[in-house]
Amino acid sequence: MMKKNGFVFVETIIAIIILTSSLLLLYSSFHNILQTQKTRIYFDDINYIYRTNYIKKELYDLDTLNSALASFVNDNANYLEVIGIDTPGLFPNDSDKAFFQSLLDDYEIKQLFIVKANKLSTLKKCTEACAYNNSCGMYSSSTRTTDHNNCNKLYLNFNNDTVRYLKDLFVYVVTDYILVAEYESCDSNNNCRSFYSWVSVNI
Secondary structure, X not given: OHHHHHHHHHHHHHHHHHHHHHHHHHHHHHHHHHHHHHHXXXXXXXXXXXXXXXXXXXXXXXXXXXXXXXXXXXXXXXXEEEEOOOOOOOOOXXXXXXXXXXXXXXXXXXXXXEEEHHHHHHHHHOOHHHHOOOOOOOOOOOOHHHXXXXXXXXXXXXXXXXXXXXXXXXXXXXXXXXXXXXXXXXXXXXXXXXXXEEEEEOO
16 A cells, blocks of 8 residues: 555656646747747837838938948948938938938937948847957957947947847848838836837948
8 A cells, every 4th residue: 555655646746747847838938939029029010111111212312311321331440320310411401301300200210220231240249248359259350440349339329129139130131231220119107118120221
């Protein structure tokens, strides 16, 4: 009788272990699904892609995007550049500047910036430690200073959400440049959340 009771006890322990493992696996899978869904909402949601395409069209109509690219294309020392109302040379008159500001306000755009597509892989390898260390192993010897300066710029001028978005960004089209928009939505308690999308831009 003692042996039978002992055997039942062992069976119970094994059943509890299997059940616990199954619940942990289920929780882990559910958590990953939630995180993936959040990423899909915050990164490249279809509504924000539509907005960014519309902004791109308006910038072309204003000739602002062409002006930004003209100064950016030959600047080998710069991998990403913010497009703002205070960016020199982009808005020759006050009416264009006011219209652009109204677009930013109406579409809740916090910032716009251009990234060179062929330098995106370098920015993805950038880490916060490398941003403040010129001898970081990620830098190639031929472009060490330029890579470091842009890595430093990424972490100094952009928040953690933006850095994460760029690192997760998968560009599935052949393009020269990427126009990235950061949107910011705030609730009545002034709790704000950033949303991102990108569109391709070619010369």
